[in-house]
Amino acid sequence: MSKGRLEAFSDGVFAVIITIMVLELKAPHGADWAAFQTLLPVFLTYVLSYVFLGIYWNNHHHMMHATDRISGAALWANLHLLFWLSLVPFTTGWMGENHFAALPTAVYGAVLFMSGMAYLILEGRLLKSGNRRLADALGNDVKGKISAVLYLAAIPLAFVHQLIADTIYVFVALMWLVPDRRIERRL
Amino acid sequence: MSKGRLEAFSDGVFAVIITIMVLELKAPHGADWAAFQTLLPVFLTYVLSYVFLGIYWNNHHHMMHATDRISGAALWANLHLLFWLSLVPFTTGWMGENHFAALPTAVYGAVLFMSGMAYLILEGRLLKSGNRRLADALGNDVKGKISAVLYLAAIPLAFVHQLIADTIYVFVALMWLVPDRRIERRL
Amino acid sequence: MSKGRLEAFSDGVFAVIITIMVLELKAPHGADWAAFQTLLPVFLTYVLSYVFLGIYWNNHHHMMHATDRISGAALWANLHLLFWLSLVPFTTGWMGENHFAALPTAVYGAVLFMSGMAYLILEGRLLKSGNRRLADALGNDVKGKISAVLYLAAIPLAFVHQLIADTIYVFVALMWLVPDRRIERRL
Amino acid sequence: MSKGRLEAFSDGVFAVIITIMVLELKAPHGADWAAFQTLLPVFLTYVLSYVFLGIYWNNHHHMMHATDRISGAALWANLHLLFWLSLVPFTTGWMGENHFAALPTAVYGAVLFMSGMAYLILEGRLLKSGNRRLADALGNDVKGKISAVLYLAAIPLAFVHQLIADTIYVFVALMWLVPDRRIERRL
Numbered sequence: 001m002s003k004g005r006l007e008a009f010s011d012g013v014f015a016v017i018i019t020i021m022v023l024e025l026k027a028p029h030g031a032d033w034a035a036f037q038t039l040l041p042v043f044l045t046y047v048l049s050y051v052f053l054g055i056y057w058n059n060h061h062h063m064m065h066a067t068d069r070i071s072g073a074a075l076w077a078n079l080h081l082l083f084w085l086s087l088v089p090f091t092t093g094w095m096g097e098n099h100f101a102a103l104p105t106a107v108y109g110a111v112l113f114m115s116g117m118a119y120l121i122l123e124g125r126l127l128k129s130g131n132r133r134l135a136d137a138l139g140n141d142v143k144g145k146i147s148a149v150l151y152l153a154a155i156p157l158a159f160v161h162q163l164i165a166d167t168i169y170v171f172v173a174l175m176w177l178v179p180d181r182r183i184e185r186r187l
Numbered sequence: 188m189s190k191g192r193l194e195a196f197s198d199g200v201f202a203v204i205i206t207i208m209v210l211e212l213k214a215p216h217g218a219d220w221a222a223f224q225t226l227l228p229v230f231l232t233y234v235l236s237y238v239f240l241g242i243y244w245n246n247h248h249h250m251m252h253a254t255d256r257i258s259g260a261a262l263w264a265n266l267h268l269l270f271w272l273s274l275v276p277f278t279t280g281w282m283g284e285n286h287f288a289a290l291p292t293a294v295y296g297a298v299l300f301m302s303g304m305a306y307l308i309l310e311g312r313l314l315k316s317g318n319r320r321l322a323d324a325l326g327n328d329v330k331g332k333i334s335a336v337l338y339l340a341a342i343p344l345a346f347v348h349q350l351i352a353d354t355i356y357v358f359v360a361l362m363w364l365v366p367d368r369r370i371e372r373r374l
Numbered sequence: 375m376s377k378g379r380l381e382a383f384s385d386g387v388f389a390v391i392i393t394i395m396v397l398e399l400k401a402p403h404g405a406d407w408a409a410f411q412t413l414l415p416v417f418l419t420y421v422l423s424y425v426f427l428g429i430y431w432n433n434h435h436h437m438m439h440a441t442d443r444i445s446g447a448a449l450w451a452n453l454h455l456l457f458w459l460s461l462v463p464f465t466t467g468w469m470g471e472n473h474f475a476a477l478p479t480a481v482y483g484a485v486l487f488m489s490g491m492a493y494l495i496l497e498g499r500l501l502k503s504g505n506r507r508l509a510d511a512l513g514n515d516v517k518g519k520i521s522a523v524l525y526l527a528a529i530p531l532a533f534v535h536q537l538i539a540d541t542i543y544v545f546v547a548l549m550w551l552v553p554d555r556r557i558e559r560r561l
Numbered sequence: 562m563s564k565g566r567l568e569a570f571s572d573g574v575f576a577v578i579i580t581i582m583v584l585e586l587k588a589p590h591g592a593d594w595a596a597f598q599t600l601l602p603v604f605l606t607y608v609l610s611y612v613f614l615g616i617y618w619n620n621h622h623h624m625m626h627a628t629d630r631i632s633g634a635a636l637w638a639n640l641h642l643l644f645w646l647s648l649v650p651f652t653t654g655w656m657g658e659n660h661f662a663a664l665p666t667a668v669y670g671a672v673l674f675m676s677g678m679a680y681l682i683l684e685g686r687l688l689k690s691g692n693r694r695l696a697d698a699l700g701n702d703v704k705g706k707i708s709a710v711l712y713l714a715a716i717p718l719a720f721v722h723q724l725i726a727d728t729i730y731v732f733v734a735l736m737w738l739v740p741d742r743r744i745e746r747r748l
Contacts, residue, residue, distance in 0.1 A: 005194055005251075005252075006248075007566055007569070008194070008198045008569060009198045009201060009244065009248075011569045012198050012199050012201070012389075012573050014570060014573070015573025015574045015577055016202055016203055016390075016573070016577055018574065018647070019574055019577035019647055020207065020210065020581065022581075022647050022650060023210070023584070025651045027651065027654040028655070031655075031662035031663070031664050032664060033664065036664065036668070047644075050647075054637070057570065058633075058637070058640075061566055064566075065566075072245075075248070076364075079241045079244075079245075082205075083237055086205070086206055086209050086237075087209065087212075089210075090214065093214040094218075098217075101218035103218050103219060103220065103223060104218050107223070177637075189439070192385060192435055195382060195385045196389055196431065199385050199386050199388070199389030199390070199573075200389045200393055202389070202573075203389055203577075207393065207396075207397065211401075259432075262432055262435070263551075266431070269392075270421075273392070273396050274396065276396060277396055277399045281402070281405075285405035288405035289405070290405050290406060291405050294410070376626070379572060379622055379625075379626075382569060383572045383575060383618065383622075386572050386573050386575070386577070387580055389576070390576055390577055390580040390581070391580055394581065394583075394584065398588075449619055449622070450619070450738075453615045456579075457608075457611055460579070460580055461583065461586075464583055464586045464588065468588035468589070468592075471588055475592035477592050477593060477594065478592050
């Protein structure tokens with residue numbers, strides 16, 4: 001199984017997800033500062049989700065770069081990952097519109113958590129197909145596992161105070177923002 | 188005729204179809220559990236259609252993988268398949284919004300049936316161009332034909348009771364969820 | 375200049391244009407036959423525009439297949455073509471919503487005419503770069519020129535009676551539906 | 562690091578951005594000339610933004626063509642550029658709807674300025690990775706720097722009179738419309 005088309009399809013889905021998110025930024029009805037300010041929470045969630053999806057695209061790019069063989073099961077694991085990522089625009093819009101209210105913030109965390117799990121499952125599938133270069137590059141993927149645990153913790157914490165959950169989301173994003181070195185160095 | 192651009196274009200269309208479907212998941216106006224629950228039927232149809240389109244992408248991927256020659260007629264057969272698949276987001280939204288009412292459920296089945304027929308036509312076109320590897324891998328494509336018959340049966344049955352049709356849709360999806368082995372094994 | 379990325383970008387734009395058109399097919403508010411019937415004019419324009427864009431993609435595919443060299447001017451001629459094609463979803467929606475009223479039908483024709491002209495300009499640019507294989511395959515492109523003239527005639531005729539214009543659009547589409555042979559035969 | 566997937570992903574994002582902008586062109590509710598005329602400011606902003614994005618795609622295409630090595634930092638610099646470009650449809654819609662009012666016109670300029678800066682940063686990252694062919698082709702990129710300065714000047718000038726800012730946007734676009742020669746000639 002060649003990985004070319006898996007990459008092309010994934011890139012297409014990533015490109016559409018990351019771009020349609022901007023459709024949630026609806027042009028305000030006025031043209032003054034007051035109208036502009038109402039955009040702020042929506043804009044902030046857009047930035048957060050853009051970074052989040054950028055990290056996934058980047059990691060996906062590196063993972064596939066180190067992959068040689070792809071099984072049928074990996075194709076489905078990849079579709080499964082894209083499914084959860086495709087829910088990001090919806091949860092982003094819901095959270096932004098409700099100014100980071102508790103439930104949308106928790107649901108946002110749940111989608112991030114499921115995306116993280118789906119990524120780990122895809123990783124597992126690729127390792128099972130005997131991609132030795134990938135195995136060397138990844139090591140234990142401690143970072144991936146810590147992220148999943150943090151997202152899981154953020155879900156109930158959103159009901160204690162939303163800011164705790166939001167801080168966790170920003171923290172995990174910062175943790176990943178320079179992730180490339182890991183695989184880059186070893187190749 | 189090279190198959191590269193056919194694949195690239197199809198991947199693009201698949202990626203957009205599968206992703207714009209999520210635009211039907213409109214952010215509810217409240218931020219509480221009641222608002223969240225109203226999303227359930229829309230979410231369920233999204234999952235069903237996502238799996239359905241994932242199966243088509245997967246099968247399309249495998250079919251093209253085993254294909255060497257593409258005729259002008261196959262290009263049109265491919266566009267014809269994508270036409271019916273492009274109607275999936277619309278019928279998904281209509282069915283979800285009306286909580287699986289009879290007519291939308293039947294129309295959904297009709298689109299699935301036409302997609303199935305279009306797939307068989309594309310298959311026929313590719314076999315006619317003398318793709319022997321594909322002929323070996325496909326055999327009779329009994330599964331494809333059974334699916335089409337089941338979808339056709341689901342259309343009138345939706346008017347008897349929607350749950351019968353919905354059960355058929357889920358059953359066909361499950362039947363395909365591990366379809367890759369067939370071609371994978373022989374290559 | 376390599377043609378790979380021109381093709382990839384064009385395929386992306388074609389894929390998005392052809393797919394977002396379906397967003398004009400808004401799910402009707404009821405779930406009965408009356409609601410379904412209101413969709414008919416919108417659906418018919420969707421089919422017409424889908425075929426129209428399919429023809430362009432197909433011809434673009436064949437033209438690029440026979441092209442070896444691409445100049446900077448051809449990149450812009452290609453963007454110019456995509457500009458007019460990108461207006462198709464808008465005019466399709468406007469014509470469908472107004473049940474083929476005179477003005478939207480004429481504007482639809484104008485967009486088809488400008489697309490046809492843009493295609494001829496792109497062809498000219500590619501021929502100027504010395505793509506001999508393309509020159510051999512195209513001949514005079516009589517069909518392309520006739521189509522442009524017919525579209526131009528349809529614009530004022532839409533104000534005499536819309537059906538005249540609509541008939542012209544369908545006629546040109548049918549004229550192109552099997553266009554591939556021309557280049558295919560010579561390659 | 563291969564540049565193939567960076568190009569594919571960027572092309573996907575460019576294709577989606579340039580095409581979803583047309584969704585801002587909402588079909589007017591009437592079918593007469595009065596309804597058509599209300600579209601004019603929205604249409605003009607669409608043309609401006611289309612040309613603007615076309616220039617970026619074109620320059621991006623040429624820049625990547627002359628690039629051999631891509632670092633992890635360049636991947637992020639590229640995502641950063643796409644972030645600002647992804648805001649173009651939103652600002653285009655806002656400016657068009659408000660008939661080029663002062664604040665939306667200034668915000669439009671700010672997004673153009675940030676895109677220009679992001680492009681220069683990406684350029685810097687690529688040069689730092691030792692892409693000698695790119696360094697030769699670019700020279701000082703005086704044009705890129707002048708554009709950024711002009712956009713920056715347009716932001717406060719939009720509050721003096723919108724037409725000044727709009728004129729600057731059109732002027733910069735014209736300045737770039739034949740940019741290809743520069744790299745083309747040297748390759």
